[in-house]
Amino acid sequence: MTAAPLKITYREAVKQAIREALARDPRVFLMGEDIGRYGGCYAVTKGLLQEFGEERIRDTPLSESAFVGAGIGAAMAGLRPIVEVMTVNFSLLALDQIVNNAATIPHMSGGQFAVPLVIRMATGAGRQLAAQHSHSLEGWYAHIPGLKILAPATLEDARGMLWSALQDPNPVLIFEHVNLYNMEGELPSDAGAVPIEGAALRRQGRDLSIVTYGASLHKALAAAKQLAGQGIEAEVIDLRCLRPLDDATITASIARTRRALIVDEGWRSGGISAEIGMRIAEQSFYDLDAPPMRLCGAEVPIPYPKHLEDAAIPQIETIISAATSLVRPS
């Protein structure tokens, strides 16, 4: 039985997930820059310091490498840290810890140590924050064996992925798109954990499969709605998890629609879209009626002015145009 739905934002859904984790498991604690007194750069953690105290809501210095590494050490020692990094661009300062330690130690130690750590960070463009706060590097992280990469795009996933990530014995990186924090919708008041594997079919259609994740999901759904008005029915796949990728959902969808459009804010060259495209080529080649198509971020550092920022990433109109040319080539 589902409880009465509540109106809630994505931001509040993430906060509820963190609050629930802190309440349910004494090993869970949160650390990051300005998460306590300030309330979080994107206000996700506002009020948690008052509720849970300084021991479990830890403001850190601007030392990404040290506090991410400390999270790894604490996780190896049996705690369940949630580390917040303000943006994916800042996470590059902790790349040594994430890639050389978190991702390698379980394998390198012959399975003696696990790193049950969750790292949350904001990603993506759309807030006019320019080239050092707006990139989508989750696809890069998805290159690394030993990590799990999540991209919650819905309220349900924002609310439910964190608890499952904390139960996972592996390092899990959660990428929250900055443009989703204010997204509002309804969520059952008893919403809880959701699986952190597998893609989700967010819309059914017969003419093409749009494969996407994060904030682009909502653009793809809006585009699909308009495409329907033109007689094109798009299936929309929300990847949810970029590593491991759910090939089965993608190939099953393409077997129905025979066309694939990948939409990704990240750059095209060497990006996650390239990986998905190649997997489609490998597994769905004979099901395809047209070459797979990609709509990616322009290969530029994200610029500040609104019109240029908009032009640098996929938009509803460009998705419609790409989908139309794929289904009805001129």
Added chain:
Amino acid sequence: MTAKPHLDGAHARRLLGQMIRIRLFEEKCAELYTRGKIRGFLHLYIGEEANAVGVMEALTADDSVVSTYREHGHALARGIAMGPLMAEMYGKANGTSGGRGGSMHVFDRATRFYGGNAIVGGGLPLSVGLGLAERMRSGRGAAVCLFGEGAVAEGEFHESLNLAALWKLPVLFVCENNLYAMGSAIERTESETDIHRKAEAYRIASQRVDGMDVVAVEAATRAALEHLRAGEGPQFLECRTYRFRAHSMFDAQLYRDKSEVERWKERDPIKRFADWSVAARLLHKTDIADLEKAAAVEVDQAVAFAEAGDWESVADLGKFVLMDKVPA
């Protein structure tokens, strides 16, 4: 050499025995390397044994250790058995990490040995996390982090010292200053060559220790741990030491004079402590010969253990990339 009143014959025998074990183990490793039994990078600790033995002698089972790629001595002194350690050098499945890590990546859950880390400075943040876990669970243990003076130039060193001091975490930072970061002399890489002064800048209690004197290292470690366990926050030791051998087996040592190496060899920590123990009538010359014999036998047994080990099945290549569960 500072005489410590508590030092009895058994204690002296233990310290000397550990140093001799490490020395003979590594001399055998060098030989096995030239025979192709050990491959990859091999970083020997010869000359620096007093640091590992002095520090580990002062630790309890509750403490955790984070080490570097020059960690054979740390591992042996911490109590990791020589057989599995040698098997790890070989890359055999009966090695400490199942052969996965080799010389640079010894891990041992039983002794809370959190790895040889081969990224210079990469272990320091981990030790802050281990100290944090200890604090949050109100444990008695310390996180002991060993690193070379080369790590001091890394940002992770400064970030970690600051965070540990800010949160008053039970972390003992031990800098083994052997004066060379690979081939770069400390004068060529550091604007401040008194490393312990950098720790003081973070308000961390800090001592400079003669790292060629096992008793001095043990005494300094005990004193630091006493403060740490009293809740006074992180502590810092700078152990002045010297590696007698090359950085790794690929190093022609063009960056230092042979005469400098010879001068330091006169302060060989093993010979020095052995001579002093005999002079102080704590040990007899025959005791030393016995320790050497026992260590040689142990090394032979370790080699036999490694030789007898199996190679991990290629079918298991992907095992532990992702864990099924957190080990209990």
